[in-house]
Amino acid sequence: MDTAESSSTSKKIQVQRYKPDDNPEKHYLNEETGLWSWLTTVDHKKIGIMFLGAITFFFFVGGIMALLVRTELWTPAKTFIEANTYNQLFTLHGAIMIFLFLVPSVPAALGNFILPLQLGAKDVAFPRLNLLSFYLYLTGAGIAIFSILNGGIDTGWTFYTPYSSTTGGAVTTMVFGVFVIGFSSILTGVNFITTIHKMRAPGLTWDKLPLFCWGLYATSIIQILATPVLAITLALVGMERILGIGIFDPAMGGDPVLFQHFFWFYSHPAVYIMIVPGFGVVSEIITTFSRKHIFGYWAIALSSLAIAFIGFLVWGHHMFVSGQASLASMVFSFLTFLVGIPTGIKMFNWTATLYKGSIDLKSPLLYIFGFFFLFLVGGLTGIVLGSIALDVHLHDTYYVVAHFHFVMVGGMVMAFLAGLHYWWPKITGRMYNETMAKIACGIIFVGFNVTFLPQFVMGSQGMPRRYFNYIEQFQPFHQVSTIGSFILGLGFLMVFYYLVKSLFGGQKATANPWGSRAMEWQINTRPPLHNFHHIPVIINGPYDYHKPMEEFQLGLAESPTDGHGQESDLEVTSDGKEINAE
Amino acid sequence: MDAIKDFFLPPAKSTLAEQTDALFWFVHGSSLILTIGLIAVIVYFVYKYRRKSEDEVTPLITHNNALEVTWSVIPLVLVLIVFGWGYQVFMNQTVVPDDAYEVNVTAQKWIWQFQYENGAQSTGKLHVPADRPVKLIMSSKDVIHSFFVPDYRLKQDVVPGRYTEMWFNAPEPGESIIFCTEYCGDGHSDMLGEVIVHEEEEFENWLAENAGGGSKPEDLAPEEWGEQLAQEWACTTCHSTDGSQMTGPTWQGKFGSEQNFEDGSTVTVDENYLRESILEPNAKIVEGYPAVMNTYQGQLNDEQINAIIEYIKTLK
Ligand code: HEM
Numbered sequence: 001m002d003t004a005e006s007s008s009t010s011k012k013i014q015v016q017r018y019k020p021d022d023n024p025e026k027h028y029l030n031e032e033t034g035l036w037s038w039l040t041t042v043d044h045k046k047i048g049i050m051f052l053g054a055i056t057f058f059f060f061v062g063g064i065m066a067l068l069v070r071t072e073l074w075t076p077a078k079t080f081i082e083a084n085t086y087n088q089l090f091t092l093h094g095a096i097m098i099f100l101f102l103v104p105s106v107p108a109a110l111g112n113f114i115l116p117l118q119l120g121a122k123d124v125a126f127p128r129l130n131l132l133s134f135y136l137y138l139t140g141a142g143i144a145i146f147s148i149l150n151g152g153i154d155t156g157w158t159f160y161t162p163y164s165s166t167t168g169g170a171v172t173t174m175v176f177g178v179f180v181i182g183f184s185s186i187l188t189g190v191n192f193i194t195t196i197h198k199m200r201a202p203g204l205t206w207d208k209l210p211l212f213c214w215g216l217y218a219t220s221i222i223q224i225l226a227t228p229v230l231a232i233t234l235a236l237v238g239m240e241r242i243l244g245i246g247i248f249d250p251a252m253g254g255d256p257v258l259f260q261h262f263f264w265f266y267s268h269p270a271v272y273i274m275i276v277p278g279f280g281v282v283s284e285i286i287t288t289f290s291r292k293h294i295f296g297y298w299a300i301a302l303s304s305l306a307i308a309f310i311g312f313l314v315w316g317h318h319m320f321v322s323g324q325a326s327l328a329s330m331v332f333s334f335l336t337f338l339v340g341i342p343t344g345i346k347m348f349n350w351t352a353t354l355y356k357g358s359i360d361l362k363s364p365l366l367y368i369f370g371f372f373f374l375f376l377v378g379g380l381t382g383i384v385l386g387s388i389a390l391d392v393h394l395h396d397t398y399y400v401v402a403h404f405h406f407v408m409v410g411g412m413v414m415a416f417l418a419g420l421h422y423w424w425p426k427i428t429g430r431m432y433n434e435t436m437a438k439i440a441c442g443i444i445f446v447g448f449n450v451t452f453l454p455q456f457v458m459g460s461q462g463m464p465r466r467y468f469n470y471i472e473q474f475q476p477f478h479q480v481s482t483i484g485s486f487i488l489g490l491g492f493l494m495v496f497y498y499l500v501k502s503l504f505g506g507q508k509a510t511a512n513p514w515g516s517r518a519m520e521w522q523i524n525t526r527p528p529l530h531n532f533h534h535i536p537v538i539i540n541g542p543y544d545y546h547k548p549m550e551e552f553q554l555g556l557a558e559s560p561t562d563g564h565g566q567e568s569d570l571e572v573t574s575d576g577k578e579i580n581a582e
Numbered sequence: 583m584d585a586i587k588d589f590f591l592p593p594a595k596s597t598l599a600e601q602t603d604a605l606f607w608f609v610h611g612s613s614l615i616l617t618i619g620l621i622a623v624i625v626y627f628v629y630k631y632r633r634k635s636e637d638e639v640t641p642l643i644t645h646n647n648a649l650e651v652t653w654s655v656i657p658l659v660l661v662l663i664v665f666g667w668g669y670q671v672f673m674n675q676t677v678v679p680d681d682a683y684e685v686n687v688t689a690q691k692w693i694w695q696f697q698y699e700n701g702a703q704s705t706g707k708l709h710v711p712a713d714r715p716v717k718l719i720m721s722s723k724d725v726i727h728s729f730f731v732p733d734y735r736l737k738q739d740v741v742p743g744r745y746t747e748m749w750f751n752a753p754e755p756g757e758s759i760i761f762c763t764e765y766c767g768d769g770h771s772d773m774l775g776e777v778i779v780h781e782e783e784e785f786e787n788w789l790a791e792n793a794g795g796g797s798k799p800e801d802l803a804p805e806e807w808g809e810q811l812a813q814e815w816a817c818t819t820c821h822s823t824d825g826s827q828m829t830g831p832t833w834q835g836k837f838g839s840e841q842n843f844e845d846g847s848t849v850t851v852d853e854n855y856l857r858e859s860i861l862e863p864n865a866k867i868v869e870g871y872p873a874v875m876n877t878y879q880g881q882l883n884d885e886q887i888n889a890i891i892e893y894i895k896t897l898k
């Protein structure tokens with residue numbers, strides 16, 4: 001079926017097949033070249049790559065800090081650095097990993113590259129805003145680095161008042177940096193929502209939207225609604241420090257617990273900013289590598305929205321021992337359990353997708369299985385912490401540290417790596433060394449568990465977090481954890497090594513190496529500068545593996561006058577089926 | 583069984599600790615079963631349905647409402663149990679029995695202080711009677727701290743500008759460690775304390791001996807008492823007595839030495855300077871050190887300050 005006859009009442013349209021090229025001469029990387037073309041690009045793919053470079057850099061900076069922290073904890077007293085240095089290190093480790101790595105990781109880096117391709121669009125809705133978002137990120141990061149060199153900060157990434165209103169160092173500068181980065185995140189959110197609403201190719205109805213797009217859609221909603229609250233809160237901290245207005249510091253008549261409400265009103269939803277895009281990656285990879293239709297499409301799509309929504313109502317579970325009213329604690333605990341349900345539903349649906357699939361255990365899928373186990377542990381320990389009586393014991397101990405590393409590193413970083421491996425051929429046009437990828441995945445998995453499982457035990461035993469000195473009883477656990485962290489670090493380095501190596505002389509990738517049905521695989525590898533030389537027309541869902549590949553490569557010839565516009569109100573039929581394009 | 587318990591949890595030394603532990607085991611037990619179950623299913627699927635040829639076709643299975651409902655409702659019931667149970671234990675932890683014995687707790691960087699009904703005071707060590715509910719009325723002088731006793735499975739933030747409460751009943755005499763669990767700066771991890779649970783009678787004796795607080799025990803020389811106070815009031819968290827570098831300047835060789843200040847002035851260390859430094863620490867900031875020390879005005883009386891000064895004089 002090379003061409004399909006399509007008709008509407010008024011006009012007949014020729015939908016024809018556009019077979020992607022494996023290694024075209026011209027692609028987005030060589031159609032425009034030179035440093036200037038990168039710095040001023042509005043191409044979502046290049047912006048995505050620049051984000052990828054920046055977050056990789058900060059991941060390693062944050063990682064080195066983590067290793068220094070872990071090394072210091074080798075002995076119960078001072079090992080090699082001062083208490084204050086230690087406090088600055090764990091603060092920066094947390095702040096960098098969260099604001100500079102994890103929040104932009106999947107959305108701004110992978111999402112930027114993939115989202116328009118999945119929608120069949122030539123770019124995001126606001127390409128210039130997209131570039132601005134990147135520069136805001138860089139500016140914020142620059143301000144943060146400046147604050148590190150200019151006195152540092154030792155408040156923890158949570159900036160709790162009144163400690164943060166009174167301690168020395170460059171808190172105000174750092175807070176301003178995070179404020180600026182917040183706007184980068186908001187702009188990405190606005191851009192994605194508009195793009196998903198307005199830029200879908202003809203035939204791409206909401207029920208055919210890839211789940212990765214659904215994930216990014218839910219994430220963008222949270223980014224837009226929650227980030228301004230963080231911005232305002234941090235601005236208030238800055239005002240308190242500079243102008244001496246009493247907002248949070250009781251010495252000036254403020255309320256320190258109010259800060260915690262504001263902060264977690266952002267930061268709890270933010271943990272979903274850090275995981276929901278990962279859910280999207282999981283759905284894409286599971287279906288591709290089991291060549292099977294996703295199980296429970298709507299359950300997965302809507303549970304992301306449910307999480308985004310309920311996620312706004314549970315912030316108080318970080319404050320069970322802060323002195324908030326017992327009634328408030330009860331309500332927050334209840335809602336916390338409700339948010340666990342949609343997450344569980346996703347896990348079950350993914351598992352069911354594997355049933356009767358054709359499962360090819362390639363490295364992206366292997367990373368996803370890593371995600372499965374680690375995220376499951378992270379999620380279930382979240383249930384433990386959501387139970388008030390248990391949280392009273394476990395709050396601010398290493399149990400919590402282990403919990404959030406299981407979800408953030410075990411969950412999101414694994415999902416990010418899975419996505420990176422999955423889309424690497426499309427992005428770079430090269431294949432990495434598959435054996436190395438599998439070994440690295442194993443090393444990361446083992447290293448991670450050796451690092452963080454002992455932390456559950458010592459946390460339950462009572463070891464508080466953010467401790468420079470600790471009592472001797474905990475030393476064996478700390479030492480195992482430190483050893484694990486170096487194994488983990490080795491794993492990440494290995495990934496970096498073989499991915500970079502693949503750029504130089506890795507095997508050339510074909511257009512669709514995994515045999516996926518999703519739209520981003522139906523174009524050239526590497527993609528052309530404007531993604532599509534035709535207007536893609538979608539007649540099947542992205543997971544319709546029972547349909548032949550040809551049906552996923554249909555499109556309309558582009559009218560030469562109007563390069564960017566998409567035909568609206570188009571009715572197309574193919575094989576006698578009606579499809580509606582909005 | 584006991585070995586597993588001891589591996590994961592500290593000894594249970596309050597009347598409510600067992601309740602928390604029961605829930606702890608319930609949630610972890612059911613989680614473990616769920617994890618093993620789900621992982622087993624995945625491993626089985628990955629093996630059973632591994633790709634055997636490149637042109638394999640998979641059946642079209644899009645959804646199944648009965649399954650969706652099942653795996654929503656069963657976990658929902660489970661988490662509701664965990665919720666209700668957790669809330670119930672929490673209420674037991676929160677509602678203070680009427681006959682509780684009250685102790686006031688003051689937190690500041692980086693010490694815990696306790697004040698008792700008869701004016702007795704203690705620092706770092708909380709003395710309580712066994713087998714009787716004890717209620718702590720807590721507040722902080724500077725930033726937020728958090729009072730955590732793992733053996734009791736209890737924790738409560740201690741906030742400046744307001745009072746927070748917590749209660750426990752320790753049936754047996756013994757000792758349990760207190761941690762500060764809200765990050766409060768350089769000395770955060772040294773802000774430890776101890777709960778000392780006495781038999782009722784022993785406790786009454788201790789209380790009587792310390793009534794009115796802060797006078798020198800008969801059998802100690804002033805400088806010996808000073809040394810004890812310096813430990814108790816946690817001066818030594820920041821000031822070494824052997825010349826080693828810590829958050830504050832060392833006390834070794836301090837008396838009679840020449841001191842340089844941030845503002846360029848100098849002074850020869852004498853009794854007046856030491857007294858001022860204890861009562862108004864930020865009046866003169868020693869060169870190269872952060873201005874982080876709190877005042878001890880209203881906390882140490884003159885007799886105690888004199889004793890500490892005597893002690894510092896002995897550190898040549
Ligand atoms: C090599 C990998 C890692 C190691 C060994 C590691 C280790 C640590 C350690 C030792 C702490 C301090 C615990 C304390 O005393 O409070 C910490 C805190 C934290 N880590 Fe990691 N970490 C790693 C990776 C990550 C990643 C990838 C993320 C996020 C994406 C992350 C997010 C955090 C956060 C948010 C905190 C809390 C910071 C704070 O409370 O101020 N970590 N980590």
Ligand SMILES: [Cu+2]
Nearest residue numbers: 268271317318
């Ligand atoms: Cu939360």
